[in-house]
Amino acid sequence: MDVLERVRLAVAGARVRDGGALEELIAALLEVGRTGSPGDSFEALRALTERPALLLHLDAFIRREWWHPTRPTPGLAEADPVVLAVAASHADGRIRERAVRRMLDQPHPGTMPFLVLRTSDWVRQVRDTACAGLAVLLHANPLLATPATVRTALLINRRRRGAFAHAQLLVPLLTRSTTALAGTLLTAPEAPVRRFALDAVAHRLGLRDLAALAERDPDRQVRARAAEAAARQAVWTDQAELLRRLARSRHAEVRITALTGLMRTGSPQTVVPYLDDPSALIRALAREAARRTGTDPLAHYRAAVQAAEPQVGAIGGLAETGGRAYVPLLTALLDNPAPQVRAHVLRALRSLDVVPVPRVTALLRDDSAAVVKEAAAALLPSATHLPADLLWDMLTDPQRPAVRRAGYRLLSRRDRFTALRAAVLASGDTHPRLAARGRTDATTRIRELTPHPWITRPVPALGADPAQAAELLTLAEEHRTVLTEGTVHLLRDVLRRVPGSR
Incomplete structure (x- = not known):
């Protein structure tokens, strides 16, 4: 297998709480460092930094698990990017500091996320070196602020010492000489990066650019922020045509901003036709416009x-x-x-x-999945008064997942035993979302019924007779592969406390 392919597979299969998968990822990275070219090393780092959250967990894992003396200490004499990246997470602060200095001596966009990580290091010497170096590098070459670098900075900004990198990455965006950087970040695949860049440069983007973002960006927050900036400029410069263009957008967050701008320019008559808009907020604005125009x-x-x-x-x-x-x-x-x-x-x-309960109950079998969903939502307050046989039939409907989901929602609102039985039954559903919800709910409900010696809280009663308890246990045994052996064992203990059970 190609060494780069091994890294890609390791990144794709890594889970942040799976130590074995992280060990495999580290081994794959170091193999690239030993046998690959510098280009292969940067490609391996790029594959890793495409998942910044995984990068942060890998950093913590290396510090926690690779401290033992039997672990090989990465050699820093050769400046391989992968070796430096791994060494920058070493438990020994002196090794981390040396790795940071080597990255600063040979700056590259591929190692910038690892440098950003060290700007929040708990050791002052490592942190100061990384912070000073990051500021100098970004001043000399703002294009080092890649989307992966920004995404990493946004994640560590939540930390106690993580604000420095976030602030430094704002500096080149706030200057007019970095149009190329703004363009790169505004077209990044990660929505948080585009939001970060837009917040910094919206004040100096042209109306056409803002309107394009508002109309075409896949992220709702980016569209809303771009539309707000575009509408503000359009109102100031009296460009009602652009506001009317944005008001025709298929996105409600864009339409409401444009229509608010039209109201501010004194054109309520252009807002009245939106009385029938699907958005409740837009309808409310249109009603205000209608009152101003006598409609x-x-x-x-x-x-x-x-x-x-x-x-x-x-x-x-x-x-x-x-x-x-x-x-x-x-x-x-x-x-x-x-x-x-x-x-x-x-x-x-x-x-x-x-809600006319009898009429809406008939819609629980409607041909439309959307109607079934809305009917179930409308009947939730009346769930205890609906025929139980109807709901159990819905939960076992062989053809339609929408009907089974509606039946499960309504059964979950009934007594504790019915809700638990429905969750156990749903855990084996063929629809993955309903099965996942049933498994989670069943596990949660069983744990709520289990007493804990170190938690003083009243344990609720299941409210089942011995026959119902035996049926529930049989049903859980049939679904033990999805509920796990531990959960079934807890349920068995719970059911032993049912009065009359053996």
């Missing part, structure tokens, strides 16, 4: 929901403005053939706290 929002919503094809935003708007007086009109829309209409009607009825 009656309630009359608009009344007419809109009775149209042949009601807009889903109008359904929410009628609930927000008309209140419970229009519940009959909303309930009639539960027969609408459009599933998105039925789903939004259920959401509106739930917001008004007026």
Whole structure:
């Protein structure tokens, strides 16, 4: 196997709490350092720094596990990047300091994340050397601030001594001479890096650049911040056309910012058409614009929901403005053939706290998964009054995961025994998300029923008779591979305390 491929596989398979996997990763890195070229070493480091959280855990693992005298001390005479990176995490502060000095003597973007790590070192001599060196390097060559370097700095910024690198990386972005750096960071694959760069350079980006970020960036926070900066500039420079362009965005966080800008420029009439917007916040802004222009929002919503094809935003708007007086009109829309209409009607009825239980119960088997989900959410307060047989049938539906998830949500709101039995049953579901939730809930509920000698708290009663306890234990035994042997053993102890059990 190629040494670089070994590193990539080790990085992909590494888990932060798996010591064996981290040992394999260290061995793979050191093999590249011994047998590979400098280019291979930097490629191996790049593969590692693509996962900054793993880099931080690897740093802690090396300090904790590689301190023993039988461990080989990395030689620093040869300046291989991988060897320096491993040595920079050594338990001995003198070795870490020497590794930092070697990285400063031969700076490279690939070793910058490891230098950033040492700026939060607990040993003052190591920390001071790394901080001073980082400041000098960034001043001489701002392009050393790679996305991986910034991502590492953002992570260690949460530490007690981690603020220095974060502040130093801001410095080159705040100067006008680093356009290339800003462009690199604004197109980085990691959303936190793009947010960091945008916060620093938004004040000097042009309207076109900000609008492009607001319209096309995949991260919601980046879009919102770019839209806010663009709208601010557009309002100051009276560029209403750009605000109207952003108001047509498919992203609600962009539309609300643009529409707020249009209101500030004295154009409420351009905001009124958004009365039927899917976003509740935008509808509220549009209603304010309607009042300023003499339009009656309630009359608009009344007419809109009775149209042949009601807009889903109008359904929410009628609930927000008309209140419970229009519940009959909303309930009639539960027969609408459009599933998105039925789903939004259920959401509106739930917001008004007026749910016709028999009518909504019939929608638990709706053809639309979205409608089933909303029906279950609306019926949660009434879960104890629903037929138990219906809910158990839903949980064992052989075809539709959405129906099984809805049945599980409602069963979880019933008594403690029913909720635990449903969780054990769901832990073996073929749908991975429902199985994971059932496994987690079953483990949590069983532990809640288990007394702890060092914790003084009342242990709740399961509320089961001997026959139910025996059935539950049989069911758990059938799912022992997913619940784990330890969890089943705890449940067995819990069930022994059921009155009448053997």
